Amino acid sequence: MQAITQNSFGGPDVLTLTEVPRPDPGPTEVLVRMRATSVNPVELFVRSGAFPMIGPPPFILGWDVSGVVEAVDPGVSRFAVGDEVYGMPYFPKAAGAYAEYVVAPSRQLAHKPAKLSHVEAAGLPLVGLTAWQALVDVAGVRAGQRVLIHGAGGGLGHVAVQVAKHLGAEVIGTASAGKHEFLRELGADQLIDYRETDFTEAVRDVDVVLEPIGGDYAVRSFSVLRPGGLLVTAVERTNTALPGLARQHGVRAAAVAVEPDHVGLEHLADLVDAGSLRVHVGATFPLAEAARAHEHVAAGGVQGKTVLTM
């Protein structure tokens, strides 16, 4: 099969289309004929070596899966050959989705939402599970709470806006002005153009902040939280000083590290098929152009998801 491999850490140019053996499904596993995967910012850091969480090259990047079941291990009964599935296998210890075929344990996949194309479905698993685990499992967002989502127009952000609305929250987003109309259509109640306005002066009394940006966004967000409010960071996982700093401001801070979970995938698929969640794909590239897709994501300002097609 063809896959994007890399033989060293480095820039996008290390990503190379290569002929590699097709994986075989082992016990509990499903072989998926990939139709699409997506590029998540974390993959840029794994590629470069800044976050070498799957060890040294060679390896195949990628965790988002959307495709068709080609074969199943005999002990698998959740899926049959021909089923359309999506999911996020083996995060974070292994990868492999920038490829024509991928294997995954059956409980790291779910049936693809019927309302999504493979291109759209490939954009959902990693960001959808992150949003669900951050807002539902970590923050326990309840109806009527005020939720601020930074980077609301991006891959994680635009899904998080919709999950927070589904939970009944009042949603405030930071995003560049060009994405405001898009975000209003998704249900955002208040939007802040971070280029024009300091969000710390435009919003207050927030119950939960979700920040997928890093840098000083986490600490600057403390002042917009109500006393006891919660900041959830999707990127500052290793900043162990954050909870202590939050306490000094009378608020709380937690990190979310996304995990594979068929239950979360099933919840997200239900939301999609109920019309409460859609996935915006801002750009697609053929698998062979994975390097260009990484450059596109690295340039920033992406609206929604960036998808690779097979």
Added chain:
Amino acid sequence: MQAITQNSFGGPDVLTLTEVPRPDPGPTEVLVRMRATSVNPVELFVRSGAFPMIGPPPFILGWDVSGVVEAVDPGVSRFAVGDEVYGMPYFPKAAGAYAEYVVAPSRQLAHKPAKLSHVEAAGLPLVGLTAWQALVDVAGVRAGQRVLIHGAGGGLGHVAVQVAKHLGAEVIGTASAGKHEFLRELGADQLIDYRETDFTEAVRDVDVVLEPIGGDYAVRSFSVLRPGGLLVTAVERTNTALPGLARQHGVRAAAVAVEPDHVGLEHLADLVDAGSLRVHVGATFPLAEAARAHEHVAAGGVQGKTVLTM
């Protein structure tokens, strides 16, 4: 930390108590101070090389975990230091539970059932998830159905009897006579001493058979099923002729390959704490005597679970 390692495939004597580095929790992971693990028959085959699913030695065997959270990765919010947890991490591609510490993704663990000691809880994950996935997910057992469980007095069997009773089934078990009283206490409705009676002559019109024994038990069980009934094998996963043979008999056959799943663990913990499920530990050995524990399991006839304590 101390762990049982092996440097070659072989008999129980390859299992050696060794000083090895304590694992560090990576992203999504929890470090558990182990209190107990259990010996499952599959581990005897992995040890010997008959089923080399975690690759060649050296490795640390073991998947069942019961212990206390010692540390968590900063991105984990499901557990805090000091929580009592149980689970089955990284099955089947990695192992590591015959050790004083183990790391596991947070969603492959759940809170330990309050009513179980660590020794008892260590006996539940692999067999409990197998029983749940076989009877609920694969077979969809409903109230009033007749379920035959082979090897009902063993580790998997005695848990499966209780799960089937919880589902409202009429439960028939095969077991040696010495285990019948034990199984009646667990709710079994009819018991067959396989040493005295050919089960194919003693039972019929069964909706679901669960067989964790192998050999000819699967094929012989076809005749006790009602037309369209389902055999689920927990061991004959690679016998790909089974579904075709079943069709010739007018019945169905499926294999179950157990998978990590926090949702299954949470269901099982709820059953335990509601008084509907208990774990019988037939023998315990200190970790250093893992070889003796393997000999004990290999000898057969074990009632309930065999547990290693740390």
